[in-house]
Each structure stands twice: as structure tokens, then as C-alpha cells.
Amino acid sequence: MREVNENTSATADQRATAEAIERGGAGLTVSDLLARVAGVGEAPARSAEAPAGSDGVAGTAEAFVGSRGVAGSAEALVGARGVARSAEAPAGSAGTPPTGEQPERPDVAAPSTPDHPVAPSVPSPARQHDLDQVAAAIATVAGRYVPAGQLAPDADFFDAGGTSVSAVELVSALEDELGVAVDLDEVFADARPVALARHRLSGTAAPIAVPETPVPAALPAVVRPAPVASPSDSTARPEDLSQILADLALADRLPFVASPEPLPPSRILLTGATGFLGSHMLLDLLRHSDAHVYCLVRAADEEAAVDRLGEALKSYALPWSSEVRRRVTVLPGDIRRPHLGLSDEVWNTLTHELDSVVSVAAAVDFLRGYQSLRTSNVLGALTLAELAATGRPKPLHHISSIAVFNEVGIPSVGEDDPLAHIDRLIAGYDQTKWAAEVALRRARDHGLIVTAMRPGGIGGHTRTGAYNAQDLSSGLISAFGRFRTVPAFRYLNAAPVDWVSRVAVAVVCEPDAWGFDYNLTGVPNTLDDVVRDMAFGGMHVRVQDWDEWRVDALARLEADPIPELTFLSRVLQSPTALKLCEATLKGPAAVADRTDALVEALGLPPAVRYDARAQLKTFERLAGDGLARLPHKDDQPYLWFTETTRGGVGPVDGSPDTPCSMSLTLSIASMHQLVTDRRVDVRGEVTCPALHPEPLTVARGDIWIRPEEGIPQRHGLRHQLLRYRLELTDADGGRWWLEGHKYARARRDVWRQTRALTVELGREGEPVSLAGEVVVPADTYVRDQIDGIKVDPRLTGQEKRAAKLTWLAWFGMEMGRGLVGPFARAAADLLDLRRTQTPTEQHR
Known part of the structure; x- marks a missing residue:
């Protein structure tokens, strides 16, 4: 009984508070107004005519939405992968033109169903006044953080130019100046001041009614989506599902269209x-x-x-x-x-002159919610569908995303596989790409030719290294290279931008390819592929559990902030974005059979794994922008050893030699450096009293292994094995150079050939002044250059042994090829000589 009385008392208090609110808030400050509603535990009954995200659509939705409500069950939308056809055909939507006609019933709400009853609730003028006051105050503060300096209450903060950083500042300013406590995730979910005010006044995520944006006379009125009761395992917000269901019906307002001419x-x-x-x-x-x-x-x-x-x-x-x-x-x-913001004249001209529409534009932000992204990603796609369906028939080629499959636990990602359950897509970006693709599938039922192309991660250009600095995959890759750690994952469905672009354009230009779905994901990378590629580039990485990697990356970014990676910090701190990353990292490999067949039929470059060479070009661009760090000479080397030489040099005029020795450290920053440049870095000292009484320091040094690719010298009897180029400085600031060459000759002293170095020295900018030969002592060669090899201590014992063996095997192979060359050429010359001799000469 006591519990019943307490509940009754609480309900009475809430009713009293709500009635006080409805009596009006005129003359109150925003803080006072919000204080009056702070105790409201439940929002008043709301009409299905005004869910979150339904206000503030400046005509785009009105251009498509029907006048008879949305039929079909919400369960069909959220309870099965993809969209069942029975749920895709709203009643009363059989091709009514999107513009130019008034509906028979100007404003009819979604029909009431037993599961989703519609309460004919109308907001009181007093409560509406409160909402307008709060929304206007929030818009005033938010306006300071957008380029225009002002923001309408129904305009999206991010669409107006707000950033993730300014969103954080906005949240702080609202609390400090207005006493409005708004969670950052609420801003990303729906960044319109009116939506933030609605959330704050309601005290729950459920929206309250607001007045509709005036609808132009030539356009049908807006249908408000009915609320959707999501399943218990749903990860999407109910108000977002309601809006998605209504947005899908917009495609049913497109006109029917004939097939376009099948011409490029x-x-x-x-x-x-x-x-x-x-x-x-x-x-x-x-x-x-x-x-x-x-x-x-x-x-x-x-x-x-x-x-x-x-x-x-x-x-x-x-x-x-x-x-x-x-x-x-x-x-x-x-x-x-x-009409894409175009004048009527330009719009009408395009409808009759264009013969293809290619939709690539989208707002890409993994922190923003569906309500914040739908205008760009869903309504924008439908506006392009209207353009394609109006006037001259035109195909629509839509760049979708592999994100339409981003459901945790999805079993397969094939081109014709069912899409994810919409209620289990987590990020607003994924939801908008799903909604746009499904809505355009409905447009196919009206005769519109729609091609959906789904890239995965879009990597840097394989030749130029150009990359998208604000792309999530680029941010993760730069963090991999900077921190030398990688989170465990199953597959990365990524391809370089030049391949994705070329295949997409081939689809646009080939009529036989129109109207299908394509996965432009290239060849999936496994964890082993990525680790091996990065090690090949000199970036040996450690694999961590996802949670461990996230915590470690956040700590590093906090300790050493990188402005260009601020967005990555936001992603790693967002619960929604973390679930998105989890779905991406644990998802299956994408399958692209239709794309592969098209590529083969058109003779295009086949899909290949986004390998180390392509990634390293992107890394170089990332490193140049401060987002990642490639290995360089100032880093602790990947592998190094010492080399000592002794000998003598003298003037080129033939005067007696004087002692000369070199004490060098040879190192490589990466195995990739060897394979591509065949170059070794050099540091150390050169002692040559004939130049300076004190040792000369190597300011810069390089050694090239077989620099001439085996091109012979002196009629093939001498091949160049190594070339040294050192820039030297003396104790007085003087600058010198040293050029050295190690040759292979067709002689028996092979052991000495591998140790002897012919050198020339001179002052910077002047010709050679000293020349001679220095030799690695036989007793130090094995001790220093084989047994004395050192490897990056961050590698495991097994990896250190593998690095040593790889270096010795590669170097031995290169030197062996160089040493064999002169003997092989000498033998060939001898055989050629015998063939040119007469029989009599051969027997002499």
C-alpha cells in the first residue's frame, strides 16, 4: 500500500509540474525555465505526427513524401535483414508525382495500429513557447561556433560548419552560460538546436511536438512517422528507426520512368x-x-x-x-x-540534357547521428533520384558503402547478400547509407536504373600517395605507423583510391553494367598481411587486443597531441564509434564476384591486395603531414653493424701514401630500403692525417649495393659490388667528400675483393686530391659484419634471428651475383673467341 501511495504521489507531483509548465514561461530566463522542468520524469503524450528529426527539413523531404501515411509494419523493417518487399510498399503511394500536385488529404498522420497507437495530442501554446525560447537561446550560443556566425533553431550545427572540436566547446558553453546540460553524444546524434531543446525539456530521449516548418503551396505536406517499438537487442534509437521508416517511403513518391538509352x-x-x-x-x-x-x-x-x-x-x-x-x-x-539549390531554369535544363547522374557526395562523420546526416546522405540521394527520373530517362549511379553490412556478427558480405538489420546498425553514417540504398532500391520498382557501388576503406593512391586526411581508415593507419601497434582484426576490406575510382567509372560508362550492386573492396587484407607489410617497411608492429590498443592509443594522443588526429581521439572516446570499429574489425571478408567478372571482361587492372608498396607511398604523405612517422636515419636503426678499414692514400700525382682508416657503423632503417634502394646508411669517422690532423666526422653517408645492376666495366672483367658516398666535416668546419668503390674482378683473390675498397677524397666543390685503397682486416670481418650484427631490441628473439638471416641471405645473394659476373663474362668471351677461330688455330 505504501508503494502505491508513493507512486500516486509522484505521479501527482509530475502532473502538477507539467501543468505549471503549460501555464507558460514568459519572462523567465532559460536557466529558470529549465529549472522548472528539471523534475519532470515523463514527457507528455506525444503525437506520432512530430517525432525527432521531422522539423526543419527545408522542402527536400516535402518534395517526395506522400500524403497517405506510412503503411506496413515497423517489425518488417527492423526484424529481418534487408527490407521485406511487403514492407516496402506503403499504401496509397502508387507513383504520385513528387512536385506540382496537392494531395487529396493535406496532412494525415500515420495510421494507428494496435502495437503503435497514435494519440491525437497537440502541444499547448505555453509549452510550445518554452521550447521556442530554449531552442532560440541554444541557437544563439551555437551560432558563435559556425562560420556564418548565426544558426537557425532548425539548422544542423555540423551542416552549418561546426566541427567535432567546436561541438565540445558548445557543450561547455551551453552549461556555463545557459545552465543547459547537454551530453556530447546528444549533439552528435542530432545537432539542431530545436532537437537539443526538445531533449532537455522532455527529460528523456522521446521528443515532444514542435510546430511544422511551413510547406510551400506547390509541395505535399509532410507525413510524420509513427513511433517504432524496437526489439530488445536493437542498438538504434527508436526515434531514428521511426524517421528511417518514413524516409524509405519518400522513394514511393517518385514518378515512374522509362528505361534510358543503353549508350555511354x-x-x-x-x-x-x-x-x-x-x-x-x-x-x-x-x-x-x-x-x-x-x-x-x-x-x-x-x-x-x-x-x-x-x-x-x-x-x-x-x-x-x-x-x-x-x-x-x-x-x-x-x-x-x-532541386539541389539550383534555379528552376537550370534544374529543368539538366533534367532534359543530362544522360547520367553520378552520386558521390555524402557527409562522412562516424560520430554524428542519423538525424544529423539524413539531409545530406538520404534526402540528397533522393533529390538526385528525382533528377534522374524527371525529363529524359537517366541512370543513377550511387556510391554507397560497405557500411550497409556493418552489423556485429553478420555472416557474409556478398554483393547480393541481404543487408544488415537496420536496428542493429550503430553509427548514424551506416544508417544513412543503408537508408539511401534501400530507398533507391524502391526507386528501381518505378523503372529507375540504379547502380549501387559499395567501397570499403579507400586507401591512398598507389602512385601519388594522396590520401584522405579525415578518413577513419587513414587515421587508424597513421596511428599504426606512429605508435607501432595494431589492434587484432579479421579483415580490412580496403582498396586504393585509384582502383576504386577506375572501376566505378567503368561501371558508369558501360551500359551493360548498369542496374546492379558492386562491392568495390579489392582484396581483403588479413592481420598477417598488414603486420608483414609494415615490417617490410621497417615499421615492426606489436599486435594488441582492441581494448588494449584503444586505451594505449588514447594515452599516447593525450601525452603527445596531434591536431590532425583530434578526430581519431573523439572516435576512440565515443561509445557509438567504438561499436562501429568493433563491427568493422570483426566482420567477414567482402566478396565481389560481380565486380571481379566485370573487371576481367573490360580488361581493367584486376583487384589486388593493397600491399606494402602502395601503403608506404601513403605513409610517406602521412609522415610529411605529421600524421605518421616512417623510419629515417635519426631513428634507432632496424639492423646495424660496424666496419673497420685500414690502408693508405696519397696525392694523385704519385707521391707516397699516408695512413688512412675508417671506423663506420652501417645500418638499415627497413628491409624495404634494401629491396627498393639497395642502400645502407653510414655513420662514423674517417682518420686521414693528410687531410686533417683530427678525425673527420661522417655528416651523411650512403652505400649502394650493386649500384649499376651488374653493368660491366672494362670489357666485362670488372663489376661494381659497392659504392660509398660520404660527406665529411673536420674539426675546423671544413667540408670534404669521399667516394669509394668495391669491385669484383675475374681473379682468384675473391676473399680480398669482398674486403678491399678503392677510395678517392677531396674538398667539397673541388676535384679529387687523394686516392688509395683501404681494406677490412680479415680478423674483424666475421666478428663485426656477421657475428656483430645488432637488431632493434623491440623485436622478439625469434624476430631478431629472422632479421639477421634475412639480411645475410639477401646481402650474400647480391654479393655472390656480383662476384660471379666477371668470371661468367670471361668464360663467355673465351667461348666466343673459340667459335671465331679456324680449326687449324684451335689445334695450335
Whole structure:
């Protein structure tokens, strides 16, 4: 009985507080207003007509949404992988044109069902006034952190130019100035001031009703999604599922369309040309087709759009020449706006002149929620579908993402496999890519030719090393190289940007390839592949458990902050992003049978594993930008040993020799250095009294092994084994040089040939002044250069032995080839001589 009385009392208190709120908050500060609602434990009953994310859509959703509500069960949406066809066909949506007609019923909410009853609730004017006050106050503070200096209450903070760093500052400012305690994850989930105010006033994640954005007279009114009851194992927010269900129905408002002509395109609209993949696709479209490309670029005017596109191409080491400019028309616009932000005249012209639409643009942020990303990633894709379906029939080529499979525990990732359960996708980015692809599948039912291409991780260019600095995979790779640790994973479904771009453009230009789904993921990398590649590059790494790696990486980034990796720190601290990483690291290998068959049929470069050489070019760019560190001479070497030589040098005029000796340390920074450069780094001293009474220090030194690739000298009887090039400084600041050569000759003294070095010395900028020969003493050769090899102490004992054996085997092979060469050529000369002799001469 006592428990019942306490519950009754609590309910009465909440009712009293709610009634006080509804009586109005005029004249109160935001802090006072929020203090009045602090004790509200439950939000008032809300209408299904106003869920989270439904307000503030500036016409784009209205251009597609139907007027008869959303039929089909929510369970069909969230209870099966992919989307069941029975749940994809809302009632009353049979192809009503997206614009130009008024619906018969201007504003009808989603139908009530036994599982999801719709309460005809209308917010009181007083409560609405409270919400408007809080939203306006939050918008005022948030405006200080965006480039424009102001933010509308229904505008997204990130779309307006806010960053992850400024989001942290915003959260702090709201609490300090307004007393509004907002969690950072709430900002990333839905960064509109009105949504933040709604969350704060409701005291729960459930939204309260807000007034709808006025709908233009020519557009149908907005249908508000019904709330979805998610299963107990769902990881998605219920309000996001509600919005996704409504967004899928937008495709049903597209008109029916005839099939386009199966011809290679000549006039293409490309979005996302200023992005990493889009910029490479633009150049590939120009290189591999005769098409003229219209690039939609977000900018205030055409001049700014042209400048932005040019700067983007140059930043990725791509040309922005007069020939490129001649074949490109830059259109200032925005995929987040109705008709792409274009004038009616330009829009109508494009609908009749274009013969292909390529959708690459997307907001890529693994911290933002569905509500924050849907305008760019879902509504923008549907606006492009409207363009493709209007006027002249055009295929739509949509760059989706392998993230549509990012469900923890998904068994397979094939091109025709069912997508993930939408309620088990964790990140807002994954949810938006899923929703866009599924919505466009519905558009196929209207006759629209839609091609979905799903890249995985997009790595750096294999030749230029250009990479996307803000990409999560690039951030992780730079952390691998900087910290020399890698988290355990099953597969990395990644491919270099040049291969992804080339295959995507081939699909666009080949009519027989239209209308299918492709996984542009290349050949999956295993953990062993990555560890081996990095070790090959001199970056021996330690494998850690994911949690251990995350904690270690965060500690390192906190101790040594790197501005370019701030976003990675945010990711590693976000519970949502961590689950996303877990799904990525533990997922299966992507399968791309259709893509492989197309590549083979068109004679394109086949998919290959994103190997060490490609990664190292990217590492070099990362290192140049301070994001990663490649091995270099100032680091502790990967492997090193000492070399001592003694001999004499004298003037080139033939005067007697004077003593000369060298005490050097030879080292390599990586095995990759050997294989690609065949070069060894040198440090140490040269003692030569004829130059200076004090030893000379090696300021810079290199040794090249078989530098001439076996090209013979002196008619093939002498081959160059080693070449030394040392830059020397004396105690008085003077600068000198030393050039040394080790030769193989067709003579019996092979042991001495491997130890003797012909040297020349001179003052910097002057010709040789001293020359002679120095030799490694026989009793120190084995002791120093074989037994005395030292290896990076961070390697295990087994790895140290393997490193020594690898070096000795490689060096021995190279020296052996060099030593055998002169003898083989001498033998060949002898045989050639015998063939040219007469029988009489042979018997003399």
C-alpha cells in the first residue's frame, strides 16, 4: 500500500509540474525555465505526427513524401535483414508525382495500429513557447561556433560548419552560460538546436511536438512517422528507426520512368567532386570517356565553386589544367536543398540534357547521428533520384558503402547478400547509407536504373600517395605507423583510391553494367598481411587486443597531441564509434564476384591486395603531414653493424701514401630500403692525417649495393659490388667528400675483393686530391659484419634471428651475383673467341 501511495504521489507531483509548465514561461530566463522542468520524469503524450528529426527539413523531404501515411509494419523493417518487399510498399503511394500536385488529404498522420497507437495530442501554446525560447537561446550560443556566425533553431550545427572540436566547446558553453546540460553524444546524434531543446525539456530521449516548418503551396505536406517499438537487442534509437521508416517511403513518391538509352554517357552530373573519391572519379571520367561533366559544388557562386574544385584537385595531386576546365561545367549548389539549390531554369535544363547522374557526395562523420546526416546522405540521394527520373530517362549511379553490412556478427558480405538489420546498425553514417540504398532500391520498382557501388576503406593512391586526411581508415593507419601497434582484426576490406575510382567509372560508362550492386573492396587484407607489410617497411608492429590498443592509443594522443588526429581521439572516446570499429574489425571478408567478372571482361587492372608498396607511398604523405612517422636515419636503426678499414692514400700525382682508416657503423632503417634502394646508411669517422690532423666526422653517408645492376666495366672483367658516398666535416668546419668503390674482378683473390675498397677524397666543390685503397682486416670481418650484427631490441628473439638471416641471405645473394659476373663474362668471351677461330688455330 505504501508503494502505491508513493507512486500516486509522484505521479501527482509530475502532473502538477507539467501543468505549471503549460501555464507558460514568459519572462523567465532559460536557466529558470529549465529549472522548472528539471523534475519532470515523463514527457507528455506525444503525437506520432512530430517525432525527432521531422522539423526543419527545408522542402527536400516535402518534395517526395506522400500524403497517405506510412503503411506496413515497423517489425518488417527492423526484424529481418534487408527490407521485406511487403514492407516496402506503403499504401496509397502508387507513383504520385513528387512536385506540382496537392494531395487529396493535406496532412494525415500515420495510421494507428494496435502495437503503435497514435494519440491525437497537440502541444499547448505555453509549452510550445518554452521550447521556442530554449531552442532560440541554444541557437544563439551555437551560432558563435559556425562560420556564418548565426544558426537557425532548425539548422544542423555540423551542416552549418561546426566541427567535432567546436561541438565540445558548445557543450561547455551551453552549461556555463545557459545552465543547459547537454551530453556530447546528444549533439552528435542530432545537432539542431530545436532537437537539443526538445531533449532537455522532455527529460528523456522521446521528443515532444514542435510546430511544422511551413510547406510551400506547390509541395505535399509532410507525413510524420509513427513511433517504432524496437526489439530488445536493437542498438538504434527508436526515434531514428521511426524517421528511417518514413524516409524509405519518400522513394514511393517518385514518378515512374522509362528505361534510358543503353549508350555511354556524354553529359554527366557528378556530385562530390571536391571529395577524395569524387575528385579521382572526375579525372577518370575525363580520361576514359568523351563526356562533358557537370560538377555540383557547394559554394555561394560559380567563381567560388570553381576555385573550390580547383583547390581540391590540386590537394590530391590531380591536374586542374585548361583541358580539364574546358570539359567541366561547375554548378554552385547543395545536395541538401530542394532541386539541389539550383534555379528552376537550370534544374529543368539538366533534367532534359543530362544522360547520367553520378552520386558521390555524402557527409562522412562516424560520430554524428542519423538525424544529423539524413539531409545530406538520404534526402540528397533522393533529390538526385528525382533528377534522374524527371525529363529524359537517366541512370543513377550511387556510391554507397560497405557500411550497409556493418552489423556485429553478420555472416557474409556478398554483393547480393541481404543487408544488415537496420536496428542493429550503430553509427548514424551506416544508417544513412543503408537508408539511401534501400530507398533507391524502391526507386528501381518505378523503372529507375540504379547502380549501387559499395567501397570499403579507400586507401591512398598507389602512385601519388594522396590520401584522405579525415578518413577513419587513414587515421587508424597513421596511428599504426606512429605508435607501432595494431589492434587484432579479421579483415580490412580496403582498396586504393585509384582502383576504386577506375572501376566505378567503368561501371558508369558501360551500359551493360548498369542496374546492379558492386562491392568495390579489392582484396581483403588479413592481420598477417598488414603486420608483414609494415615490417617490410621497417615499421615492426606489436599486435594488441582492441581494448588494449584503444586505451594505449588514447594515452599516447593525450601525452603527445596531434591536431590532425583530434578526430581519431573523439572516435576512440565515443561509445557509438567504438561499436562501429568493433563491427568493422570483426566482420567477414567482402566478396565481389560481380565486380571481379566485370573487371576481367573490360580488361581493367584486376583487384589486388593493397600491399606494402602502395601503403608506404601513403605513409610517406602521412609522415610529411605529421600524421605518421616512417623510419629515417635519426631513428634507432632496424639492423646495424660496424666496419673497420685500414690502408693508405696519397696525392694523385704519385707521391707516397699516408695512413688512412675508417671506423663506420652501417645500418638499415627497413628491409624495404634494401629491396627498393639497395642502400645502407653510414655513420662514423674517417682518420686521414693528410687531410686533417683530427678525425673527420661522417655528416651523411650512403652505400649502394650493386649500384649499376651488374653493368660491366672494362670489357666485362670488372663489376661494381659497392659504392660509398660520404660527406665529411673536420674539426675546423671544413667540408670534404669521399667516394669509394668495391669491385669484383675475374681473379682468384675473391676473399680480398669482398674486403678491399678503392677510395678517392677531396674538398667539397673541388676535384679529387687523394686516392688509395683501404681494406677490412680479415680478423674483424666475421666478428663485426656477421657475428656483430645488432637488431632493434623491440623485436622478439625469434624476430631478431629472422632479421639477421634475412639480411645475410639477401646481402650474400647480391654479393655472390656480383662476384660471379666477371668470371661468367670471361668464360663467355673465351667461348666466343673459340667459335671465331679456324680449326687449324684451335689445334695450335
